[in-house]
């Protein structure tokens with residue numbers, strides 16, 4: 001067995017899957033590579049392709065020492081194929097095949113289902129890069145700019161991860177799907193990305209931080225479920241992706257936290273106690289807290305849609321087949337087959353939102369979404385402590401799961417953030433109190449002035465507590481080459 005802990009950088013495509021001796025897949029990936037670079041140059045970060053960015057590159061899959069930091073021009077980033085180590089003893093841990101040895105090849109009967117999961121997962125990765133492509137220009141600091149680009153190159157690598165699975169395990173249709181991943185475009189009328197939230201705009205940095213907090217967290221939950229897969233290569237690739245995902249959510253949580261911190265600080269300095277005294281607060285050049293709540297309402301509800309319908313036969317089939325499990329599947333104490341278990345699902349019953357017990361097998365999406373909500377709430381509570389500590393009387397809350405939904409049980413109705421059902425008319429009247437209005441968007445956009453001096457931060461966001469790789473405050477995270 002070759003040592004798969006360290007990454008082989010001698011081939012054009014860094015990897016720990018012994019590509020050098022897998023000529024067919026190496027060739028397929030080398031053929032795909034120019035199209036990828038072409039996509040990156042036209043749809044990746046706009047205007048910074050020749051800048052030197054202080055990026056981390058994975059050099060090992062050992063959790064303790066996998067990252068190396070250095071200046072890299074983004075198009076030269078060593079995107080590679082990295083899988084968590086293989087465990088020879090691993091089994092299928094749930095569903096109809098529970099107890100069988102984990103599969104190293106795709107079971108023929110599940111080929112189409114598995115391909116679809118890989119393609120949907122793969123589609124989100126380049127989509128997010130496309131959504132974020134203009135943000136560099138308004139970066140509030142070099143530190144934030146570098147974090148944006150780090151997230152972008154890693155989402156690029158996540159695309160590589162899915163393309164590897166397609167090229168290695170799905171033959172000709174895999175190659176076609178890999179090509180399709182480079183052809184769809186976020187927000188395009190004719191060839192949009194596959195899932196709703198990935199066709200929305202990310203117009204400003206507050207949206208970016210909300211996106212990395214809420215939507216990358218859907219990524220975390222979905223990857224956790226796919227990491228349970230009985231198809232071992234899927235599990236291994238998702239396990240490594242999760243180590244990168246942690247940084248994306250760090251960027252989101254600390255990003256929003258720093259905006260809150262700065263707003264509280266400015267309010268206190270100006271002697272403003274009322275968080276709803278918006279005109280005066282905005283005049284200070286900071287984002288008022290109610291607008292932060294509206295952005296959170298938007299990004300949370302869009303991300304809830306990514307879990308699919310609460311009751312889903314697709315999800316039941318994925319689970320039964322052993323392809324996609326539950327969050328922390330192996331730590332759950334039950335039969336892992338869900339032959340008779342039920343799970344409480346929020347449903348619309350006679351014009352009322354009620355809890356109804358559904359077969360747990362079809363309620364898999366609901367369960368994952370509940371786990372997601374708990375995970376989100378942890379971060380929201382930490383944001384609230386920032387306001388408490390500053391003595392500002394405002395608390396952020398997650399809106400009801402019935403609020404602003406386009407997928408699932410509540411797609412046909414309107415509800416308030418508290419979960420009260422509304423008529424279309426009532427909704428229209430209140431909409432701008434709950435979701436960012438045109439005026440809110442314009443105000444936030446007006447704050448988005450670039451701040452690219454070393455160690456400096458735009459006035460609407462606090463400096464981070466610590467630097468990347470323990471670098472000092474005035475470190476030049478991006479050496480911008482203008483022109």
Ligand code: BYC
Pocket residue numbers: 117118120121124125128155194195196197215216217218219220222223305306307308309310311312313314315324365407
């Ligand atoms: N938009 O039974 P249903 C990430 C479709 S994020 C549009 O309700 P199912 C990342 C669905 O495809 C993680 N269409 O749901 C984050 C189906 O279509 P078909 C991405 C939607 O199938 C930030 C129909 O509606 N990974 O990594 O149980 C930055 C009925 O479906 C949507 C995954 O999602 C939607 N929101 O579950 C970068 C994991 N929702 O089959 C990256 C892989 C549903 O009738 N995907 N539909 O044509 C899955 O596990 C499942 O496909 C879903 C949907 C959970 C998405």
Ligand code: FE
Pocket residue numbers: 125154155158219
């Ligand atoms: Fe990703």
Ligand code: FE
Pocket residue numbers: 155216219245248
């Ligand atoms: Fe991510």
